[in-house]
Amino acid sequence: RWLRQHEYVEKLNMHGILSASAGQEQLLTELLVTHAKIPVLIGELISVEIWKHKVFPVLCRLQDFKPRSTFPIYVVLHHEASIINLLETVFFHKEICESAEDSILDLIDYCHRKLTLLAARSTKAQAVTSAELRAEGLASPSSMQAGPVPPQELQKQAEMMEFEISLKALSVLRFITDQVESLPMSALTRMLNTHNLPCLLVELVEHCPWSCWEAGKLKKFENGTWHEVPPEDQVKMTKLDGQVWLALLSLLLSPECQRKYRFDGFNKSQLLKLRAFLTDVLIDQLPNLVEMRRFLSYLAVTEPAPPKKDLILEQVPIIRDHILKKNSGKWEAIAKHQVKHAFSPTEEELKFQARRWAQTYSLDMMEALAPDKPRCRVCGVEAAKRCSRCRNEWYCTRACQVQHWQKHKPACNLMA
Numbered sequence: 001r002w003l004r005q006h007e008y009v010e011k012l013n014m015h016g017i018l019s020a021s022a023g024q025e026q027l028l029t030e031l032l033v034t035h036a037k038i039p040v041l042i043g044e045l046i047s048v049e050i051w052k053h054k055v056f057p058v059l060c061r062l063q064d065f066k067p068r069s070t071f072p073i074y075v076v077l078h079h080e081a082s083i084i085n086l087l088e089t090v091f092f093h094k095e096i097c098e099s100a101e102d103s104i105l106d107l108i109d110y111c112h113r114k115l116t117l118l119a120a121r122s123t124k125a126q127a128v129t130s131a132e133l134r135a136e137g138l139a140s141p142s143s144m145q146a147g148p149v150p151p152q153e154l155q156k157q158a159e160m161m162e163f164e165i166s167l168k169a170l171s172v173l174r175f176i177t178d179q180v181e182s183l184p185m186s187a188l189t190r191m192l193n194t195h196n197l198p199c200l201l202v203e204l205v206e207h208c209p210w211s212c213w214e215a216g217k218l219k220k221f222e223n224g225t226w227h228e229v230p231p232e233d234q235v236k237m238t239k240l241d242g243q244v245w246l247a248l249l250s251l252l253l254s255p256e257c258q259r260k261y262r263f264d265g266f267n268k269s270q271l272l273k274l275r276a277f278l279t280d281v282l283i284d285q286l287p288n289l290v291e292m293r294r295f296l297s298y299l300a301v302t303e304p305a306p307p308k309k310d311l312i313l314e315q316v317p318i319i320r321d322h323i324l325k326k327n328s329g330k331w332e333a334i335a336k337h338q339v340k341h342a343f344s345p346t347e348e349e350l351k352f353q354a355r356r357w358a359q360t361y362s363l364d365m366m367e368a369l370a371p372d373k374p375r376c377r378v379c380g381v382e383a384a385k386r387c388s389r390c391r392n393e394w395y396c397t398r399a400c401q402v403q404h405w406q407k408h409k410p411a412c413n414l415m416a
Contacts, residue, residue, distance in 0.1 A: 003353065006079050009044075013082045016089040029093045038096060039103040041083055046106055046319050048080040049113075052158060054327075059335040059343070060155060069350055069410075070154060072343050075357075077158050084168040091175040094182065104187050105317040108176065112195045114169035117162065119203040164224065167210065167240060173197075174243040177250035180257060186315040191251065192261045193307075199270045201248050205277055210240045237285045245286055248274070253291055263304040272300055354411075378404050387412060 012028070019025040032038055056077075059065055067073065087107075090096045100107060177197075180188060191197045210221040211229075218229045220238055229236075237245075251257050252271070261267070275296050283289045327334065345353065376383040376396040383394035385401065390412045395401040 009082050013086040016086050020089050029090050029096055033095050033099045038100045042103040042107050043319050045083045050323050054331045055335050058332050065339050081165050084165055088168045088171045091172050094179055097179045106319040108190055109317050111169040111173040114166040115200055118166045118209045121209040170243050174247040177247045180250055180254050198251050201244050202270050204244050235281050260307050262307055376400050
């Protein structure tokens with residue numbers, strides 16, 4: 001039943017990406033709003049996040065946890081990425097944001113947790129570099145191993161996936177801030193004062209976790225991969241940079257936000273750090289930042305009035321707290337149950353799941369979604385040959401295919 005639900009989310013996600021690229025996502029957004037599915041998706045997103053932090057680590061420590069294949073576990077880990085990607089695609093529309101209703105508070109909290117992880121990531125020690133991605137690679141349905149897999153490897157795959165999920169959460173949060181005028185009052189208070197998102201976004205501008213220096217060369221993370229930036233493009237604003245600046249513009253320049261935000265000594269000093277980044281080159285790329293520069297100049301020489309304290313009944317997010325309270329003290333029991341009933345499938349069950357996965361990710365759909373030409377699984381150059389048996393792996397030459405066969409064989413047997 002859960003796998004069927006995951007398939008539906010995957011198909012919605014792929015349909016959303018293709019529709020958005022063609023400018024025809026209106027039908028999907030209308031369906032999600034009409035059937036009130038946004039709160040459902042947010043609840044599912046938070047459930048998987050809790051599973052990753054509460055159950056997955058316990059599961060990896062169990063002595064009897066020796067999975068024959070990473071396939072079922074990857075599906076669960078990937079579920080969170082699919083949902084946040086779908087939300088990123090549709091939250092551009094105001095009606096989607098409004099249809100979230102009270103669950104928007106839970107989504108704001110979720111995005112805050114992900115952005116906190118990004119801000120804490122050291123660009124030198126913890127950033128997922130392009131070399132690591134080439135060496136390890138994220139798990140994929142065509143690279144699932146059929147032999148025992150060390151728990152450390154599974155945890156590393158989850159950590160690498162977490163980075164991309166956090167970047168998607170940044171985009172979702174930026175779309176939420178675009179709708180500050182129509183958000184519930186509690187949502188605005190939560191973003192500005194409970195979580196102090198303006199200062200958190202300043203941290204992201206300062207440390208920029210989606211860029212790093214490697215061997216004296218600047219690399220930036222865009223469209224799912226790290227790539228080297230030529231010297232002439234190093235001052236060019238990326239999509240992720242733009243998301244942070246647009247969110248800051250919405251949170252700091254809105255009259256309602258300025259009325260509610262606490263411009264105390266600490267917050268003021270943090271915000272004024274942005275002036276060092278507001279260069280003429282940056283403003284040429286995003287002209288709206290002229291207003292930001294003007295606001296910060298005014299902030300530097302004035303003492304804004306303290307926020308007006310309204311007597312209100314504040315809403316609080318309930319989804320995450322409800323799940324945590326309901327399952328408190330049961331995480332090990334849940335892990336043991338899932339090892340026995342969910343993550344130890346028979347060979348026949350594994351083949352059945354693999355076939356369903358292959359149907360969900362049809363070759364035509366995957367090729368339509370891929371922004372670039374396929375790459376060789378071994379050496380990474382453009383590939384023109386495909387495994388004729390499962391048709392899920394690409395190679396540039398037969399030599400690379402032969403070299404990779406021992407690793408690919410178990411997955412090929414499942415997918416074929």
